[in-house]
Amino acid sequence: MLGELENKIHEYYNDIGNKELQKEVIYAALKEMAVICVSGLNVYMNNKAYMNNLIGQDLINDDTARHIKELLIDDCNMEEYEKYVFKKCADMERIYSKYFDSYTSVLADGRIYNTILNMYWNEDAGAWQSDGSDGWVRFTLMMPYKASKEETRMRRYIGGNRYEKAYA
Known part of the structure; x- marks a missing residue:
């Protein structure tokens, strides 16, 4: 209180x-x-x-x-x-x-980006993370990313191979 x-x-x-x-x-x-x-x-x-x-x-x-x-x-x-x-x-x-x-999208390289936060979703950490381009890597647990089932399937497998995501 x-x-x-x-x-x-x-x-x-x-x-x-x-x-x-x-x-x-x-x-x-x-x-x-x-x-x-x-x-x-x-x-x-x-x-x-x-x-x-x-x-x-x-x-x-x-x-x-x-x-x-x-x-x-x-x-x-x-x-x-x-x-x-x-x-x-x-x-x-x-x-x-x-x-x-509505401000979250999947980029061409498969990373999930939110323009409000200017951060990428780090699935392993379960947090949003900046790219570190300014010398700092910032994290927030705010608003976890909830992908649709189809989107999750598409991101995990491309051409029958497991797709490894690259995060900052």
Whole structure:
């Protein structure tokens, strides 16, 4: 939990019934959820409004605020709130993955490349990896690559021979 929400909850639990503190707890929880679920997602500038709209429809809305109020104010149940945050993160991954995958392609040499990350998929490591052309090799576990069954079959065997991928 981020410090702000934790502090607001302690304040509220010491002054249960304070409607202003209730609002502050819900706001802090929504803010925490947004940070946890959306931090680190890269979006091209021309797609920003579109992604903000998708995220707003699913993450930060009246239903979410009502659910947080029920969990943190009515039930005082931090454990269920944390489970709810993880569920919302899974929802964000589902939404973002469609966008992310649209910028992922298989290059002529068989390597899988994502333009958002400017990285290649390293299947052995199960991570995205930069090519090291700037003297640094960077990795991220963000958004694992999910190839279609046909694509996987095509990449593994070319002309009856096992295709060995070359990664940086």
